[in-house]
Amino acid sequence: MVHGYAGFLLFIDLTTGKVERRELRENIRNMFIGGKGFVAKLLYDLLPPNTDPFSPENPLIFAAGPLNGTIPPFGNKNIVGGKSPLTGLYMDSYFSGGFGAELKFAGYDALVIKGRSQRPVYIIIDDNETKILDATHVWGKTTYETYNILKKDHGDPTVKVVCIGPAGENMVRFACIDADIHRQAGRCGGGAIMGSKNLKAIVVRGSGEIEVAQVDKLIDLAKEFSEVLRKTPDASGYSEYGTSIAVSYANVEGLWPYKNWQDQVYDEAVNEYSGEEQKKRVWIKDRSGYGCTMLCEKVAMITRGPFAGKVVHGAEYETVAMLGANCGFSNLNALLQANLLCDLLGIDTISMGAVASFAMECYERGILTREDLGGLDLKFGNYDALNKLIEMVAYRKGIGKILAEGVRIASQKIGKGSEHYAIEIKGLETPAWGVRGAPAMALQYVTVDRGGCHQRGWPIVYETAGTGPEGQKIERLSTEGKAACCKWDQDYTSAMGTLIQCDLTRFGVDPSYFTRALSYAIGYEVTFKDFMVIGERIWNLIRLINLREGLTREMEEKLPTRFMEEPLPSGPAKGHYMSKEELRKMLNEYYRIRGWDDKGEPRKEKLVELGLER
Amino acid sequence: MQLIFHVDRCSGCHSCELICSVYKNGKIGPRRARIRIVTPEPGIHSFAEFCIQCANSPCVKSCPRNALIKSATGIICVDEEACIGCGLCMNVCPVNAIKIDPKNKKALICDLCKGKPKCVEFCPTKALEFMT
Numbered sequence: 189m190v191h192g193y194a195g196f197l198l199f200i201d202l203t204t205g206k207v208e209r210r211e212l213r214e215n216i217r218n219m220f221i222g223g224k225g226f227v228a229k230l231l232y233d234l235l236p237p238n239t240d241p242f243s244p245e246n247p248l249i250f251a252a253g254p255l256n257g258t259i260p261p262f263g264n265k266n267i268v269g270g271k272s273p274l275t276g277l278y279m280d281s282y283f284s285g286g287f288g289a290e291l292k293f294a295g296y297d298a299l300v301i302k303g304r305s306q307r308p309v310y311i312i313i314d315d316n317e318t319k320i321l322d323a324t325h326v327w328g329k330t331t332y333e334t335y336n337i338l339k340k341d342h343g344d345p346t347v348k349v350v351c352i353g354p355a356g357e358n359m360v361r362f363a364c365i366d367a368d369i370h371r372q373a374g375r376c377g378g379g380a381i382m383g384s385k386n387l388k389a390i391v392v393r394g395s396g397e398i399e400v401a402q403v404d405k406l407i408d409l410a411k412e413f414s415e416v417l418r419k420t421p422d423a424s425g426y427s428e429y430g431t432s433i434a435v436s437y438a439n440v441e442g443l444w445p446y447k448n449w450q451d452q453v454y455d456e457a458v459n460e461y462s463g464e465e466q467k468k469r470v471w472i473k474d475r476s477g478y479g480c481t482m483l484c485e486k487v488a489m490i491t492r493g494p495f496a497g498k499v500v501h502g503a504e505y506e507t508v509a510m511l512g513a514n515c516g517f518s519n520l521n522a523l524l525q526a527n528l529l530c531d532l533l534g535i536d537t538i539s540m541g542a543v544a545s546f547a548m549e550c551y552e553r554g555i556l557t558r559e560d561l562g563g564l565d566l567k568f569g570n571y572d573a574l575n576k577l578i579e580m581v582a583y584r585k586g587i588g589k590i591l592a593e594g595v596r597i598a599s600q601k602i603g604k605g606s607e608h609y610a611i612e613i614k615g616l617e618t619p620a621w622g623v624r625g626a627p628a629m630a631l632q633y634v635t636v637d638r639g640g641c642h643q644r645g646w647p648i649v650y651e652t653a654g655t656g657p658e659g660q661k662i663e664r665l666s667t668e669g670k671a672a673c674c675k676w677d678q679d680y681t682s683a684m685g686t687l688i689q690c691d692l693t694r695f696g697v698d699p700s701y702f703t704r705a706l707s708y709a710i711g712y713e714v715t716f717k718d719f720m721v722i723g724e725r726i727w728n729l730i731r732l733i734n735l736r737e738g739l740t741r742e743m744e745e746k747l748p749t750r751f752m753e754e755p756l757p758s759g760p761a762k763g764h765y766m767s768k769e770e771l772r773k774m775l776n777e778y779y780r781i782r783g784w785d786d787k788g789e790p791r792k793e794k795l796v797e798l799g800l801e802r
Numbered sequence: 803m804q805l806i807f808h809v810d811r812c813s814g815c816h817s818c819e820l821i822c823s824v825y826k827n828g829k830i831g832p833r834r835a836r837i838r839i840v841t842p843e844p845g846i847h848s849f850a851e852f853c854i855q856c857a858n859s860p861c862v863k864s865c866p867r868n869a870l871i872k873s874a875t876g877i878i879c880v881d882e883e884a885c886i887g888c889g890l891c892m893n894v895c896p897v898n899a900i901k902i903d904p905k906n907k908k909a910l911i912c913d914l915c916k917g918k919p920k921c922v923e924f925c926p927t928k929a930l931e932f933m934t
Binding site: 286345369394400411474477480483487501 | 814815816817820821824827828829830831832834838839840841842843845846847904924926927
């Protein structure tokens with residue numbers, strides 16, 4: 189057995205029903221480590237250029253990393269990838285839970301699903317036995333119902349399941365994949381890819397074992413790291429108040445969205461959505477991800493409204509900001525109801541919040557009429573209308589049919605200047621971190637591999653702290669030195685994606701813990717320098733995929749026009765916006781530092797240096 | 803000697819399963835662990851399944867090969883040579899504590915790690931406690 193790995197990949201073709209086990213080659217392990225690296229490499233090799241994301245040829249890839257199923261309290265996230273229905277480019281999305289670990293215990297480091305079944309099916313992987321089974325009885329069911337039924341069907345409550353809800357079945361382009369227990373691979377529309385394959389769920393049970401090279405050292409490191417986490421202010425904050433601890437920070441720094449990004453400050457909502465407030469009013473339980481010692485997962489009980497008494501996992505910062513603040517309302521129970529609806533129907537709360545606030549602004553500006561909306565009075569702040577809209581999107585009813593395409597396509601269809609209110613990058617709706625007062629973050633947004641995203645690099649912390657990743661001094665509103673911050677953070681985050689490390693465990697923590705854990709697991713030393721090269725290699729390989737899929741600098745590497753033209757009305761960066769000129773300057777510098785030409789294509793020397801070309 | 807489980811503290815992280823299996827077998831494989839975490843929908847609380855050394859010990863009585871031996875302290879020891887993995891003990895256990903090892907097909911029962919249970923040492927929320 190190979191230390192840290194199961195050693196095999198599983199290929200399933202839903203058109204032919206063929207199931208094939210292939211060995212995980214040594215050079216793939218060494219060059220790409222796992223997780224994001226495997227997804228990038230497999231997609232580069234398997235995706236025929238210009239494939240429609242809903243074509244049977246689009247491979248849906250689930251991958252684990254060398255730390256999945258092992259002891260340290262990081263590196264147990266899971267990753268799913270393919271060609272995104274929203275962006276038409278490379279996508280990956282991370283999610284919590286024991287799916288990747290279970291996949292390894294069943295004997296596989298990654299799972300590649302191609303083809304399309306004639307009728308609804310689900311896959312069961314039970315160690316070395318894989319079956320494709322009829323899913324008629326769960327088709328149309330919500331995610332919660334699907335878990336219940338499938339776990340009962342298999343008579344084992346400990347199997348790990350990922351599934352889609354009705355939104356995925358209806359190929360809503362921002363449908364998510366739900367992973368038990370109610371965590372989501374939210375972004376980029378993986379759920380829609382499953383739907384296009386007529387694949388409702390994947391059930392895994394693994395009874396095998398993983399062997400790591402230096403188990404005692406790995407256990408000691410895990411213990412030590414847990415102590416570090418307990419003492420690190422960021423991590424202990426997440427344990428106490430979840431990701432919603434960020435609410436007050438985002439408001440004070442003027443970073444979170446209000447009314448489709450018309451502002452980035454929303455004082456009234458802080459005392460409704462903050463982690464402190466949620467803890468006091470609705471959280472009934474703290475939970476952890478698989479193998480994790482942090483308690484960042486919160487379970488809430490809805491206490492008012494039509495969903496009173498129901499349970500929802502959340503609400504996370506991104507959800508309160510995008511579905512709540514961005515839709516212009518400050519009401520915790522109404523927000524939790526919208527959160528639960530999205531989870532049940534299988535919709536990404538970030539994109540849903542962006543789509544709803546886009547429609548609200550179009551309505552208030554007369555671009556969409558009440559008639560267009562099927563009688564819905566979709567003013568900002570009308571959360572009852574929001575909850576109706578979520579169902580219309582999931583079932584593609586009325587205006588939901590257009591909105592289910594995401595803001596980019598929807599705004600193109602609606603026209604009438606609505607494009608200005610479509611807040612997306614590369615087709616992916618931006619998450620709840622404004623960039624008008626944060627140039628490095630703006631550059632990060634336009635260059636990130638999967639479109640508008642805050643999780644593939646997080647240079648905003650350097651800007652608010654004033655110190656760069658390598659100790660250099662930086663100024664928040666200046667564009668100076670920002671390209672370097674951005675590149676460093678992308679390479680680091682990309683390398684962390686191989687592990688598949690949780691974002692929340694990295695802040696304020698010595699990075700050597702991660703490389704040491706990796707080395708103990710796989711049995712040879714990976715230095716921090718090696719690690720960063722691996723990250724850069726993956727980032728460049730994904731760049732090649734995206735260029736092959738037609739990404740161009742002019743078309744794709746830009747901010748929503750609102751961020752480039754409308755000055756911020758309030759907050760510490762009041763009056764500021766990211767001008768095209770500033771962005772162009774930073775982008776040029778970024779390409780240069782990356783070793784890319786002025787069109788953003790990696791130069792041959794860079795590809796040779798990274799071992800991607802001979 | 804007994805393990806005590808505090809359901810209100812358990813975060814459902816499964817660390818106990820991972821550490822149990824690695825301590826007993828040198829490799830990580832939670833389905834060979836002697837403790838198991840189960841989380842019913844909608845995923846609020848998680849419950850641990852392990853031997854509670856109950857007084858009546860139906861497992862011992864059910865074994866057709868007399869492979870389960872109860873020690874003076876109440877711990878059930880499995881005579882692996884005698885055990886044929888028939889699963890009768892598993893079926894009669896009142897708390898679902900017994901599993902059949904998927905690898906060697908013998909009964910898996912918590913033996914409290916000679917009085918120093920690793921799961922207790924490792925549990926990040928102190929949901930598992932050891933009472934001597």
